[in-house]
Amino acid sequence: MGADAVFVNVSRAIGASVLVITGGVGLFLGWQAFPTLQRYGWRFFTESDWLPEADVLGIAAVLAGTVQIALVAMVIAFPLALLTALYIAEYAPASLRPALVSLVDLMAAIPSIVYGLWGFFLVMPHAASFATFLQRHLGWIPIFEVKDTDPDAAIWDASRYTASAFCAGIAVAMMVLPMACAVMRQVFSQTPPGEKEAALALGATRWGMIRTVVLPFGRGGIIGGTMLALGRALGETIAVLLIISPAFDLKFRPLEIGTNSVSALIAGRFGDASASQLSALLAAGFVLFVITLGVNTLAAVVVNRSRSGAGTEA
Template structure:
C-alpha cells in the first residue's frame, strides 16, 4: 500500500523538475538542424565579406560616382552602375507585372477551384516549372517569345505611346512597314522570360498560405449565403495577405538576380532609360556574365563591386519577404 505525502510536507510542496534537454533521435535532429542553419548563415556571410573585400578598391577609387555614372568603359577609366541598376529594376518590374497576376490566379485556382484529384498534379507541374534551368527559359524567350513580344510592344507603343514608359524613340508605330528590330532585345522581352521563371516560386508561397485558411471560416461564409468568389474575397485573400506579399517579394528577389536568360535576350546598352519597349538595356548580373571572362584585375574588382551591390539588394528584398511570410496568419487542421 502506497503512503501519500501529508499536506504541507516537503514532498507535497516541492515542484518536479522537468528537463527540456532533447535526447536520442530528437537530440540528433536538433543538432543537425542547428548545424545546417548555421552553415547557411556562414556561407551567406562569407559571400558577402568576400564581395565587400574585392569591391573595396573600386569603391575607394571611384566613390559615389560609381553609383551615378552610366557608362561602363574600364579602358577609359569610366565605370558606373547607374544604367545597369536601372535596367535591373526595369526587367524585374516587367517580370513581376506579368508574374504576379498569373501566380495569384494560379494559386487561387489550385487551392479553391481545382478538383481534388487534379490538385496534386497541378502542384507538381508548378514545382516542375521552378526546376527548369534558366538557360532553357532564355533560349525559349529568345527563339519563341521575342518575335511575339515585339508585336505586343508595337501595339503598346501605338496605343500607349503617349506614356514615356511605352515610347520607342526613333520609331513610327503607324508606319506601313514597322521596324521590328526596334522592339526586340529589350527589357520588355527579357521581363517576359523572367516572369515565367519567378511565377512558380511566387505561386508556391501563395498557394501554401491559401491552403492554411481555416475551413471553419470558409464554411461559415458559405453558410451565410456567400458565393465562392465572395468567400475568397472576404476570407481567403485577407487571410493570405502575408503570403501574397511575401511570395511577390521572393519572386522579385529572383527576378533581380536572373542572369543567363537576360544575357541571352537583351542587347547591351549602357544608357539610363525607362523605355522598357525599346531595344537595348543591361542588368548587373548580365554585365558580370558578359565581362567576367575577359576582365583584368581592376575590371574584375569593378564587376565584383557591382555584384556586391546586387547582393545587398537581393538580401534586403528576400529578408523582408521572409519576415512578411513568417508573420502571416496560419490556420490549423487544414490540408496542405
C-alpha cells in the same frame, strides 16, 4: 529525448552553416569590391557608362535595367501566380491538384538557358508586335515610348522593339512564377476550414468566400511570395543575357531595344576582365547581393509576421 536533442542540434548546425556561408559570400564580395568603391566612390553608382579602357566605370544604367526587367517580370508573373494558386487551392478537383502542383513546380526545374532560348526564338517576335501596339496606343506615357521610330508607319521598324527589357521580362516572369505560386498556394491551403464554411453558410458564393476569407488570410503569403519572386528576378542571368542587346543607357523605356542588368554585365564581361575591371564587376555583384538579400529578408519578415505566416516557409 535523445533523438529530439540530436534533431535540434543538427538543425541548429545546418542553420548556422547557411548563415556562415551567406555571410562569407557577402564578406568576400565586399572585400573584393573595396578597391573599386575606394577609387570611384559615389561615381560608381551615378555613372552610367562602362568603359574600362577610359577608366570610366559605373552601374547606374545596369541598375536601372535590372529594376526594369524585374518589374516587367513581376507585372506579368504576379497575376498569373495568384490566379494559379487560387485555382489549385480552391477550384481544382482534389484528384487533379497533385498533378497541377507537380506541373507548376516542374517549371522551376527547367534550366534558365532553356527559358532564354524560348524567349529569344519564340517570344521576342510576338513581344515586338505587342510592344508596337502598346506604343501606338499608350506612347504618350513615357514608359511606353520608343524613340526614333513611328509605330503608325506603313513598315514599322521591328528591330527597335526587340532585345529589350520587356522581352527579357517575359522570360524571367515564367521563371519566377513557380516560386511565387508555391508560397501563395501553401498559404491559401492553410486557411481555417471553419471560417470558409461559415462564409458559405451565411450565403456567400465561392468567389465571395475567397474574397472575404482566403485572400485576407493569405495577404502575408501573397506579399512574401511576390517579394521572393522579385528577389529571384533581380538576379536572373543567362536568360537575360541571351535576350537583351547590351546597352549602357540610363533610360526607363522597357519597350525599346537595348538594356542591361547587373548579373548579365558580370556574366558577359567576367571572362576577359582585367584585374581592375574584375574588382568593379565584383563590386556590382556585391550591390546586387545586398539588394537581393534585403528583398528576401523583408519577404520573410512579412510572411512570418502575418496571420498566415505560422508554418509557412519563405
